Amino acid sequence: MSVFEHSEFDGHEHVAFYQDKISGLKAIIAVHNSNLGSALGGCRMWPYASGEEALRDVLRLSKGMTYKAAMAGLKQGGGKAVIIGNPRTEKTSDKLLAMGKFIDSLSGKYISAEDSGLTVDDLKLMGKQTVHVSGIHAKYHINSEPADGNPAPSTAYGVYVGLKTTVEHAMNSELKGVKIAIQGLGHVGLRLAKHLHQQGAILYVTDIHPENIEKAVSEFSAIAVSPQNIYDLDVDVFAPCAMGAILDAENIAKLKVKVIAGAANNQLAKEEFGQLLADKGILYAPDYVINAGGIIDIYHQSISSSDKGLRDHIEKISDTLVEIYRRAQSQGVATNIVANQIAEERFG
Secondary structure, X not given: OOHHHOOOOOOOOEEEEEEEOOOOXXXXXXXXXXOOOOEEEEEEEEOOOOHHHHHHHHHHHHHHHHHHHHHOOOOOEEEEEEEEOOOOOOOOHHHHHHHHHHHHOOOOOEEEEEOOOOOHHHHHHHOOOOOOEOOOOOOOOOOOOOOOOOOHHHHHHHHHHHHHHHHHHHHXXXXXXXXXXXXXXXXXXXXXXXXXXXXXXXXXXXXXXXXXXXXXXXXXXXXXXXXXXXXXXXOOEEEEOOOOOOEOHHHHHHOOOOEEOOOOOOOEOOOOHHXXXXXXXXXXXXXXXXXXXXXXXXXXXXXXXXXXXXXXXXXXXXXXXXXXXXXHHHHOOOHHHHHHHHHHHHHO
């Protein structure tokens, strides 16, 4: 099947495949839209079951970055890179150096950043082969965390701000005593759990790594839940913070929540499922709006800014979500559709 006929192809400007036989690197870079500027987006390493699965992910994610940058008010386009492989067992210096060369071959059309499976140190190694890597010379802090180039603290803070706003809008409530199910306790999910715990929320958590669950239970008094049962809980909020496309018809039917607000990208398996959520009375925070803290952080690290400038920009996520919720209510359409409309007005 041609890339052009792929179900996730959406007029992408550039899709590049790369294989380095010496290092064993297999990777894909997708540039969705560069109308507002060079395509910015993370590079992730994931043990995809096939090249088709990797292609589907990079096409979806790069499109999401275009919308995310536009909604965050950035003069950047959207792109993404994926490396096929298990980051825990297959990541090597040679693969990262080869990935740097691959990024450099696009001559600045795509600017890379940290994402799942990679660290800032990995990006610094890639940066030996290209200047088109962001976040490796960080200067500004969020919530007193080190300015080390890791965008996860800013992503988590933005999700926290957006979740709090969404709960206020849907439930007219503060976070104290609100029951929240968090799916995924990686760099962002654990930080989100900390923010919510500090506000008195009751947490239910799951993750594929038992040590992450143990940390949340011991530090945040969270209640451990098996991955297959996270959708069935009688809670107020579902916060997906792992992989995308988990909001499908089967899982939506199980949900009893009033709010969905989380860090995962591409949470809706299909766009039309946003209306399914609305019909159930669930207020959905569009993923690329609520999780934009990371890209905002990366942008501020590349300009003359400040800790306060970074924090203030992230907190504008709240205003953007309120605008979406009000327009969705007045138009009688799903929140994801309204978010798309606003984004397309900005980058189109």
